[in-house]
Amino acid sequence: MFDIALYESFRGKSGGIIALDCVDSTNAYAVSGSFPAFTVITAEEQTAGRGRSGRKWHGAKGLNLYFSIVLSGIEPQKLLPMNIFAGYILADTLQDIADVRIKWPNDLIAGGKKLAGILMETSFSGGNLEKAVLGIGLNINIDELPEEISQMATSLKILTGRNFVREELLALFMNNLEGKYDDFITGRINLVKLWSDYSAFLDKKISIHKDGVKTQYTERGIDQFGCLRAENSLGKLETIVTGDIGYDFCR
Amino acid sequence: MDIKEIKELIRFIEKSDIKEFEYENENESIYISKNSDAPQIIQAAPQMQYAAPMQMAAPAPAVAAAPAAAAPAAPAVSGTEIKSPIVGTFYEAPSPGAAAFVSEGDTVKAGQTLCIIEAMKIMNEIEAEFDCVIKKRVGMNGKPVEYGETIFIVEPI
Numbered sequence: 001m002f003d004i005a006l007y008e009s010f011r012g013k014s015g016g017i018i019a020l021d022c023v024d025s026t027n028a029y030a031v032s033g034s035f036p037a038f039t040v041i042t043a044e045e046q047t048a049g050r051g052r053s054g055r056k057w058h059g060a061k062g063l064n065l066y067f068s069i070v071l072s073g074i075e076p077q078k079l080l081p082m083n084i085f086a087g088y089i090l091a092d093t094l095q096d097i098a099d100v101r102i103k104w105p106n107d108l109i110a111g112g113k114k115l116a117g118i119l120m121e122t123s124f125s126g127g128n129l130e131k132a133v134l135g136i137g138l139n140i141n142i143d144e145l146p147e148e149i150s151q152m153a154t155s156l157k158i159l160t161g162r163n164f165v166r167e168e169l170l171a172l173f174m175n176n177l178e179g180k181y182d183d184f185i186t187g188r189i190n191l192v193k194l195w196s197d198y199s200a201f202l203d204k205k206i207s208i209h210k211d212g213v214k215t216q217y218t219e220r221g222i223d224q225f226g227c228l229r230a231e232n233s234l235g236k237l238e239t240i241v242t243g244d245i246g247y248d249f250c251r
Numbered sequence: 252m253d254i255k256e257i258k259e260l261i262r263f264i265e266k267s268d269i270k271e272f273e274y275e276n277e278n279e280s281i282y283i284s285k286n287s288d289a290p291q292i293i294q295a296a297p298q299m300q301y302a303a304p305m306q307m308a309a310p311a312p313a314v315a316a317a318p319a320a321a322a323p324a325a326p327a328v329s330g331t332e333i334k335s336p337i338v339g340t341f342y343e344a345p346s347p348g349a350a351a352f353v354s355e356g357d358t359v360k361a362g363q364t365l366c367i368i369e370a371m372k373i374m375n376e377i378e379a380e381f382d383c384v385i386k387k388r389v390g391m392n393g394k395p396v397e398y399g400e401t402i403f404i405v406e407p408i
Contacts, residue, residue, distance in 0.1 A: 031376070076337060080371050105371045120373040125362070126380035127336040226371065241338065241371065 001062070002042050003167050010171030016040060024048040026068035027121045027135035037072035038178055040170070063141040064155070065166050069177070071132040073185055079122065079132065080105075080226035080241075084191050085184050086118050086134050086177075091198050093173045098159045101200035104219070104228045104240075108138075109200040113154035115139055136173075140164050195222045206230065208240060252279060328387045333403040336377070339370035341390035341402060351392075357385045358408070365403055366390060382408040 002019040016036070020043040023029050028048070030041045044061050074082060087106030094100045098110045108116035116138040123131045139145075139155035141163050156164050183189050196202055201219045208215055208230060217230035220237060228240040252260075264272050264283055272283045335341070343351040343366055352364045359365065359379045366388075368375045383405035390402035 027374075079337070079373055079375075083371050083373055118372075121376065122373060123364075123376040123378055124336045125378045126333070129336070130378075 007167035007171050010168045026066055027133050030068040030070050030133040031121055031123055031131055035070045037070060039070040040067055042067040060142045065138045065140055065170055068133045068135040071134055074132050076129045081191055083120055084226040088194050088198055089177045093176045097156055102198045103200045110159055111154055114152055115154050140166055192222060192224060328404050330386045330404040330406045332401040333405055335368055335396040335400050335402050337368055337370060338398045339368040341394055341396045342367040343392045353385050355385050355388055359383060
C-alpha cells in the first residue's frame, strides 16, 4: 500500500494526498470532487484507467504509480502548454535515474520505450474552464511486462535493475511541479527551448497518423502554444495541434 | 524570383549594411536576415497555422441564453446553441464503443457531461451550463470542431 506518512516526509509537508486502493480512474475521481490545488489522488489499481482512445494503461498493484493532480489557476489558452510542461517536469524529475525524454505531446520515453503516460482532463461549463487535472501513470518497480506490450513499454526497474521508493518519486515530482508552477503560469518558463533539450525525436523522422493516414515528417520542435512543428517530405513546416493523431517513430 | 536572382540578392545584401530584408508579392515572399539568431532565408513562407491555438486565447463565448434565431448547421432545429470552447476533436462517448453521454431528446441537468473535446491528448469534458433538453447533436463523433463552432442545440428548461 502507498505509505502516506513516508510520502509526507519526502514532500516536507503533510496533507494534500488521498491514497485509494482501487478506483475507476484517479482522473475521474479528481475531476468529480472539489479539492484544493495540488491535491494528489493515488490508486493502487484503476479499473477504468484510460489513455487516449480509451486504451488501458497496464496496471500492476503496488509496483507503479497512478495518480492525478488537481491544478488551479489555468486559463484555457494555457492548457496545451500545460500538457508539455507536465511532461517536462516528470522527465526532469527522473533525469538522475535514467535518460528520460519526451515524445510529443507528453509520453515519457526511455531506452526507446514508453515509461510513463500523461493524460490531462478538464471540465468546461459552457465556455468556462472549471477544473483541470493531470493524470500520470509511471512504470516503476514492475519488472515483467506482458509480451504484447514489452516491445513498447519499460519501467525504471527494467532500465536500471533497481527498485525505487514510489513515495519518494511522487514527492520529488510534486515538489518540482509546485516549485516551477508559478513560473509556468506567469510565462517565465521557455518550453520551446526546453523541448529541444528533452525531445526524444527532435530532427528525427517521425510518422503521424491522422484520420487513418500515416504520413512521414521530421520533427522540428514545438511552438509557443505547445503544438508540434513537423516538416513534411516537401520541406514545408506544418503545425500539428489536433485531429485523430497517433504518433510513432520509424525504427 | 528564381534561384539566380535570389543568389544575386543575397550577395548584394551581404555586401551592404542591410541587416534584414523582406519582400513580398502575391505569389512569394522572401526574407533574408544577417542576424544570427533569425532564420537565414525563408522563401514563400507559408502562413503558419497559429490561428487554431490562438483562438483559444480569445474570450470564451457566453452561451446565448435566448434561443438563437437560426442554427446554421441545422436550420430545421431551433434552440440555444452550445458552442465548443476550444479547438479539438469531438467525442460523444467516454471511450470507443461506450454509450454516448447524451442522446437527442434527453433531458440533462446543469453540470452533466455532454461530450468530450480532445486536443493534444487533453480530454475536455463539456458540461451543460443549465438544465435543458438535447434537441440536436451537431458535433460529429471523432471529427474536428473549431473554437466557437456549435456542437449541440438545446432547449433550456
